[in-house]
Amino acid sequence: MVTIETIETFIVDVPTIRQHVLAMATMRTQAMVFVHVRCSDGVEGIGEGTTIGGLSYGDESPEGIKLTIDRHVAPLLHGSDASPARATMLLRKSIVGNHFAKNAVETALFDAAGKRAGVPVSELLGGRVRDRLPVLWTLASGDTARDIAEAETMIDQRRHKAFKLKIGKRDLVEDVAHVAAIKRALGDQASIRVDVNQAWDEATAKRGVAMLADADVDLIEQPISGANVSGMARLTAMGRTAIMADEGLRGPIDALRHATDAAADVFAVKIAQSGGLRAGAAVAGIAEVAGIGLYGGTMLEGPIGSIASAHLFATFAGLAFGTELFGPLLLAEDLLAEPLDYTEFSLAVPSGPGLGLTLDMEKVRAFRRDGDRRTVISISKAVGA
Template sequence: MMNPYIPDRITWIGLRSVELPLSQAVSDAKVATGRQKPLESVSLLFAEIETSQGHSGLGFSYGLRTGGPAQYAHAQEIAPLLIGEDPNDISRLWSKMVWASASVGRGGVAAQAIASIDTALWDLKARRAALPLSKLLGARRSAVPCYNTSGGYLQASIEEIVDKATQSRELGIGGIKMKVGQPDRRTDLQRVEALRKHLGEQVPLMVDVNQQWDRITALRMGRELEQYQLEWIEEPLDAHDVAGHAALAAQLDTPVGTGEMLTSAAEALGYVDSGAVDVIMHDAPRLGGITPFLKVANAAEQRGMIMAPHFVMEIHLHLAAAYEHQTWVEHFEWLEPAFNERLEIRDGQMIVPDRPGLGLSLSEKVSGWTQAQIEIGKRA
């Protein structure tokens, strides 16, 4: 006879706000069109959880350009509500945090603060089971096709992008994504043509517009880009223009994707349920954590959609490994200095680590980038 379950309790939560500098500032189309400044660092919100039975978990969220301090401030408000709770009740605890945040909404900064804690709870649950998170979720594969984005930003010359693409391919990365969406569309086409010629026809190539086209421009550029056999065109329109994406996807042979700027499961499900895109590209830290991410992924599975989660390969690799249909993971080396571990890449795919949970631990460098930290509850 099996022993009955003995409830565990959360006894301690540590929060840490970190500003991780990039080795080089990068610019996408939002910078080229004057809407944003170059990106120089990534704000990270880390949450660590410990329980009465000695279990622990690590999660994180992030902000680009703005939002990091606000995420940290809101996390301080909601984290005390979890002290004394059973960490295995993840769905209930996610709802508890959402309702505690009701006056500031169910998306944006509030969702991103919740995401760090929600991810830590999933990491803890997988560690407790001595399983990688992918296997706790029911892994379908041990490696996921990957593509590099960090080498394809607009501040780089086409010569630099070609060189970075070569380096990525030599590292074993499968596909290459480059930024487009500049005011001069001819420059975009010239750069895409040069990279496609360098890579050859067999290497997967994607482009990312970062929401900088209107509907007419997106259709015209989409038709021009058909000749390059792209894997997809990403964020051609405003992130909330569901109808525009649906119309564009219906008129192009090239798949259309979006989702990274959405900050709730409801927003992402608007695209999935209506079949408005070919590739769903939602982001767990931005949606509110792994709990809402899985709701969107489950709906996308029912439609047979391609899934290509945005950024944070350290989290999304595990989630992509459990997805039924074609999926990708996005390679960015930006966050690697924050962790002691490295993800292995081989033959165009990123290998799912066999370490328990997310398989991550914070490096010593994080202390030097820490802006603020707080402990809630008592450590065992």
């Protein structure tokens, strides 16, 4: 039996290429918890725990994720079976919640398992049905003219042709005017969606849904509190435009309730928010059975978390609303030895063993919060390498 020998964590802080305005916070840097697992057969794996806007978004922070793994997860899994399924089963039995921490460790174990077997992680998740994933871009400067110019540049570069706007921080009428102006400027060249990040109450949301539908918006993401599933069902029943659940989906149980109550037209699948790759697959399975559309979500992860998500999303039979795996593009520094392939409005899913990527450890060390300059073993090491 292959066992887990060590689990190490460190935080990297990387500036973003521009400020990213959400309803609850404005991001200028992204903090990522990198997890390095070494197994008894010498195979190593890497994972990532990343959230948005610190504790203003959710109940896990980078510091909390690292502490949970260092003090609770690592001692629990030391010497245990390195199988992702068995390790995550042990975690579920012993640790409540902490989905982002669990996902980071499970990702590292899947990376190691794929390297051990000589196959991509997507093959361990059932097998990919696509090699490229459509990727949208979020326009989050808050300035209409700047957002239009940014979108036109992305279209000209053939990098993105679907755009999501972060709204909910300003007055409803002002927000809708901003969205409508961008849609008019781009016309049929692009799909326009909005993300309210739970900022509206239900009365405001009813007005907003109607106004945004009139502006030809294709999708409205989590307009009200994720806890208000009944309210989401009422907004979905309006039938004006597609309503997507995001923050309300904290794993398969939440997905089942949303499906049962017809509380969304679309599910945003996020592996970290779901509690891991296998939990994310379960959320998608519930959606598919219920006839709910799928969208590949993000926590604005860096390259590790984004590619882990990509391996799962590549296995989905349907992906009607594409993905938003643009997190690495938002970072001011590329942390990979070989950049990801973002061309023709899509992202290529790596085909190498495990996650199929290699970090540039010199760049990673430059952004480590602890300033540690020790030589770190390359995560690209495979069996016999």
